[in-house]
Amino acid sequence: MLELSTHIVYKLQRTGVLVLGCSAGGFELLTHILQALPPTLPYGVLAVIHRNARYETHLEKKLADKCAIGIKAAADKEPIESATAYFAPAGYHLLVEPNRSLSLDVSEPVHFCRPSIDVTMQSAADVYGPATAAILLSGANKDGAMGMMSIHRAGGLCIAQDPRYAEIDTMPAAAVALGGVHLILRNDELIIFSKQLSNYTFRN
Amino acid sequence: MAISFGHIEELIALVDNVYSFDLGGYSRASLKRRVSRILTIYDIDFAGLKYNLVNSPGFFNKFLIEITVNVTEMFRDPPFYKSVREEICPYLATFPHIKVWSAGCATGEEVYSLAIVLSEQGLYNRSFIYGTDINTAVIERAKQGVIDLRKMKTYSDNYLQTEPNSSLSGYYTAKYDAAVIRHELRKNILFSTHNLISDGVFNEFQLITCRNVLIYFDTAFQYKITELLHASLTLFGFLCLGAKETLASNDLKNKFRIINKTYNIYQKIA
Ligand SMILES: C[S@@+](CC[C@H](N)C(=O)[O-])C[C@H]1O[C@@H](n2cnc3c(N)ncnc32)[C@H](O)[C@@H]1O
Numbered sequence: 001m002l003e004l005s006t007h008i009v010y011k012l013q014r015t016g017v018l019v020l021g022c023s024a025g026g027f028e029l030l031t032h033i034l035q036a037l038p039p040t041l042p043y044g045v046l047a048v049i050h051r052n053a054r055y056e057t058h059l060e061k062k063l064a065d066k067c068a069i070g071i072k073a074a075a076d077k078e079p080i081e082s083a084t085a086y087f088a089p090a091g092y093h094l095l096v097e098p099n100r101s102l103s104l105d106v107s108e109p110v111h112f113c114r115p116s117i118d119v120t121m122q123s124a125a126d127v128y129g130p131a132t133a134a135i136l137l138s139g140a141n142k143d144g145a146m147g148m149m150s151i152h153r154a155g156g157l158c159i160a161q162d163p164r165y166a167e168i169d170t171m172p173a174a175a176v177a178l179g180g181v182h183l184i185l186r187n188d189e190l191i192i193f194s195k196q197l198s199n200y201t202f203r204n
Numbered sequence: 205m206a207i208s209f210g211h212i213e214e215l216i217a218l219v220d221n222v223y224s225f226d227l228g229g230y231s232r233a234s235l236k237r238r239v240s241r242i243l244t245i246y247d248i249d250f251a252g253l254k255y256n257l258v259n260s261p262g263f264f265n266k267f268l269i270e271i272t273v274n275v276t277e278m279f280r281d282p283p284f285y286k287s288v289r290e291e292i293c294p295y296l297a298t299f300p301h302i303k304v305w306s307a308g309c310a311t312g313e314e315v316y317s318l319a320i321v322l323s324e325q326g327l328y329n330r331s332f333i334y335g336t337d338i339n340t341a342v343i344e345r346a347k348q349g350v351i352d353l354r355k356m357k358t359y360s361d362n363y364l365q366t367e368p369n370s371s372l373s374g375y376y377t378a379k380y381d382a383a384v385i386r387h388e389l390r391k392n393i394l395f396s397t398h399n400l401i402s403d404g405v406f407n408e409f410q411l412i413t414c415r416n417v418l419i420y421f422d423t424a425f426q427y428k429i430t431e432l433l434h435a436s437l438t439l440f441g442f443l444c445l446g447a448k449e450t451l452a453s454n455d456l457k458n459k460f461r462i463i464n465k466t467y468n469i470y471q472k473i474a
Contacts, residue, residue: 076419095233098209103231104419107273
């Protein structure tokens with residue numbers, strides 16, 4: 001069990017969606033986090049990783065066999081279900097509609113990225129407000145820092161991989177520097193944290 | 205400045221009242237991003253936006269131009285074009301006249317890509333391609349047939365992935381930083397404005413592409429638009445949606461058979 005301060009626990013109790021952002025050097029850890037998430041996770045997960053639209057990766061299929069939660073490529077206008085992770089498809093931004101369904105969008109790349117982590121985090125914060133939680137992992141650019149800031153401002157919970165343990169620290173370090181991060185966790189702590197996420201039941 | 209979904213609903217109502225223009229079926233998440241962008245571009249707040257919409261003639265058109273997402277590419281999703289060549293063209297070849305409609309064509313790159321495929325299959329001379337979009341500014345650009353030369357590198361890569369037997373550079377002339385689409389490729393193309401929500405059927409087509417347009421609408425309007433596309437197709441004509449767009453309703457699914465599951469190519473059978 002990872003001991004968490006009461007204000008973090010309070011935020012976890014009202015969490016309604018979890019956004020995972022990951023880029024260069026973070027993929028293995030992301031896999032471990034997804035594997036650690038319990039099948040009773042009371043909310044959905046939006047996973048945004050930077051990947052090249054040119055290569056069909058079958059990533060979701062490979063992960064689905066390893067994880068207790070559902071793993072899917074996000075489909076347009078699909079409702080977000082609990083205990084399911086939706087991956088932003090390569091070449092599309094992933095947005096959240098006020099009715100808590102997903103939308104895909106081919107508008108301009110952000111930080112040269114589509115999907116962009118900032119875009120999904122901002123959109124999730126627009127809809128879920130303080131019920132948004134996010135984890136940002138290793139990466140070589142600053143995508144996610146602004147998004148974490150939006151979630152922070154909306155009253156949500158922002159967690160960054162400890163930049164000292166990130167394969168490429170630029171992305172989590174940028175988020176920490178911008179000031180939107182509540183909690184910095186090492187790789188092993190992130191796994192323990194993920195395992196215990198169904199322990200916090202919703203309380204109004 | 206931060207705006208809320210409440211502001212978006214207010215805006216939808218205002219545009220409906222003042223201009224009888226229906227934005228109600230558009231994705232709220234996308235509208236919100238676009239409206240925030242407009243506020244930044246024009247350096248105004250939400251009240252300023254409403255003021256301009258009501259009081260500045262001509263501003264509504266500028267607003268419409270920015271509210272839509274017009275990002276496009278030549279040969280976007282190369283395997284899709286390969287499938288058009290290999291799975292659709294043999295059918296099209298059996299028609300004496302081939303009418304093609306690219307609905308939501310943005311700046312025309314998709315239209316020119318289709319023209320290239322048709323011409324390489326020896327079908328262009330009996331084809332006519334209509335490119336339509338709601339956005340007047342992108343239609344004007346499409347008509348010019350001028351593409352940023354820097355983008356041609358990516359487009360050539362896309363094109364090569366369709367495994368063609370020629371090179372993209374044969375279809376344009378480079379002038380300074382512009383690629384000008386050759387006349388032979390433009391002669392059987394017509395660009396014009398058309399609103400998929402409020403305008404109706406205007407012809408009967410053998411092939412319709414409506415790619416990366418439906419994602420900007422809610423499911424009810426997606427249905428409405430696909431019904432219009434169905435009504436605009438000849439029997440055994442083809443409907444091509446975007447790589448992440450499928451026919452949602454069973455009712456419509458029964459009227460098509462699937463030609464390509466990955467790239468959402470359908471043939472009308474009823
Ligand atoms: C992302 S672009 C797609 C361009 C191209 N088909 C492609 O896939 O690359 C979407 C286009 O749909 C157009 N659009 C949006 N609403 C429309 C409507 N009601 N009627 C017609 N076109 C519309 C937009 O103006 C925009 O140019």
